[in-house]
Amino acid sequence: MKRFTLVFVPLAVAVIAGCYTNPVTGRKSLVTATPEEEVKLGAQAFADVTKDEKVSTDxxxxxxxxxxxxxIARAVGNDLPGAQWEFTVFESDQVNAFALPGGKVGVYTGLLRLAATDDELATVIGHEIGHVTARHGAERMTEAQIAGGLGELGASALQTKIGDPKQLELYKAAYGGLVTVGYTLPHSRAQESEADRMGVVYAARAGYDPRAAITFWEKMVAQQKSSAGQSIVAKLLSSHPADEKRITDLQAMMPEMVPIYNEAKLRP
Known part of the structure; x- marks a missing residue:
């Protein structure tokens, strides 16, 4: 009973916690971390990155x-309340960028070489900021807390019923695999797709051509050549959508995004 209580309490807290509504897509998610806690974690993560990575002086x-x-920050507006925006370039061949709670944004020089136009860069920065305004990090933390708690409940019940340590370890391994393949990775891919949508929305609102997201990902495919040789198993175990699906989804968004872009261009 004591073990059940210790596991049940954090689960109950997670369920009681209020839902967060994505300001762009309207999707509701369950988060237990407060925005203040996220900003603190983001500040620490940014300090670690600046300590480990070389900041560009170009x-x-x-x-x-x-x-x-x-x-992009002006287009985000109140979607990220209290943001203290800081944009930093890091010297690295990585084709990557990131954004952290509180408004810390990092872009690697490898990505800048690939994102030849400001429109392409805008969709990437918008995508990374989308992860933050959607609170994807806090959502994953909550999911890990719930999944861990449910796993402990199942293990406790199995141990009481069977009492075989070997079977208990097999259960834990199987449960972890099922949660990862059956929920965590598919949900991670869904979060990436959501951030893709948010990225083109923010870019369009800022007056950048959202169609540049398509050209950027086409160049990513050409550079990485990952789509053609990616097996079904690899796609299943990937935390990101398949490249060809990503491009197809972005193309499908454009009839909605281009009018936003055209309207933004008319504003002084």
């Missing part, structure tokens, strides 16, 4: 990222 690259980033 004035042209930094000016470009700040210029594009600030326009």
């Amino acid at each position: 004035p042209a690259l930094n000016e470009r990222v700040r210029r594009v980033g600030q326009r």
Whole structure:
């Protein structure tokens, strides 16, 4: 009973916690972390990155990222309350970028070489900020807490019924695999797709052509050549959508996004 109580209490707290509504897509998610806790974690993560990675001193690259980033930040508006925006370029061949709670955004020089236009860069920065405004990190933390608690409940019941340590370890391994393949990875792919949508919305609102997201991902496919040789198993175990699906989904969004972009261009 004591073990059941220790596991049940955090689960109950998670369920009682209020739902968060995505300001762009309207999707509701369950989070237990407060925005203040997320900002604190984000600040620590950014401090770690700046300690481990080389910050670029190239004035042209930094000016470009700040210029594009600030326009996206204005388009985000109150979707990220209290953000203290900071845009930093890191020297690395990684084709990558990130955004953290509180408004810390990092872009690697490898990505800047691939994102040849400001429109392409805007959709990438919008995508990363979308993860933050959607509170995907806090959502995953909550899911891990619930999954862990349910696993402990099942293990406790099995131990009481069977009492065989070997079968108990098999259960834990099987449960972890089922949760990862059956829920965590598919949900992670769904979060990536949601961030893709948010990224083109923010870019379009800021007056950047959202169609650039398609050209950027086409270049990513050409560079990585990952789609053609990716097996079904690899796709199943991937936390990101398959490249070809990503491009198809982005293409399907454009009839809705281009009018937003055209309207933004008319604003002074």
